[in-house]
Amino acid sequence: MSEADWRAAGERVETLIDASAAGGAVARERAEELVRLVADLYGAGLQRLLEIAYERGALTDDVLAALAGDDLVASLLLVHGLHPYPARTRIEQALLSHGGAVQLLDLSADGVVRLRITGSHDGCGSPAPALRLAVEEAIEAAAPEVTAIEVEQSEPAPVIPVSALFARLGEPGGRQEVAS
Numbered sequence: 730m731s732e733a734d735w736r737a738a739g740e741r742v743e744t745l746i747d748a749s750a751a752g753g754a755v756a757r758e759r760a761e762e763l764v765r766l767v768a769d770l771y772g773a774g775l776q777r778l779l780e781i782a783y784e785r786g787a788l789t790d791d792v793l794a795a796l797a798g799d800d801l802v803a804s805l806l807l808v809h810g811l812h813p814y815p816a817r818t819r820i821e822q823a824l825l826s827h828g829g830a831v832q833l834l835d836l837s838a839d840g841v842v843r844l845r846i847t848g849s850h851d852g853c854g855s856p857a858p859a860l861r862l863a864v865e866e867a868i869e870a871a872a873p874e875v876t877a878i879e880v881e882q883s884e885p886a887p888v889i890p891v892s893a894l895f896a897r898l899g900e901p902g903g904r905q906e907v908a909s
Contacts, residue, residue: 772810797819820872826867837896843880846880
């Protein structure tokens with residue numbers, strides 16, 4: 730199943746649950762229960778699969794990294810609370826794709842992420858909306874347990890106007906012009 734196929738399957742499940750509401754509240758509740766039970770069954774199967782691989786010595790760091798690096802497998806592991814890496818690690822890895830433009834400052838116990846974005850938009854000092862959105866989407870995908878994302882603005886480096894540099898040339902202690 731390709732990535733497009735499994736994403737479409739997830740969307741189709743949601744559509745079918747919504748459509749079951751046409752049969753009334755009881756029909757919707759039954760559809761949601763069915764999905765929940767199937768998800769729990771598959772989650773238990775995934776957990777057992779990981780336990781067996783671990784018991785046999787096959788669940789190496791390389792295998793864990795490959796599982797965590799696969800979008801489909803990682804999302805299933807997240808849904809079932811089986812992801813091998815803590816939220817902080819997943820967030821840090823998600824931010825790597827943005828180079829040094831984003832710094833993780835804190836992840837609170839209640840799931841609030843505090844960031845500093847140093848990349849700016851057209852030199853105006855504010856984070857580019859596209860960068861901020863991309864960062865938020867990357868964090869939400871890597872750590873769906875995050876409850877909020879707070880972005881701190883980094884202070885731009887002070888800029889000394891060129892006119893101020895030239896104004897000091899004639900002041901005492903400043904550089905004097907050499908007469909020829």
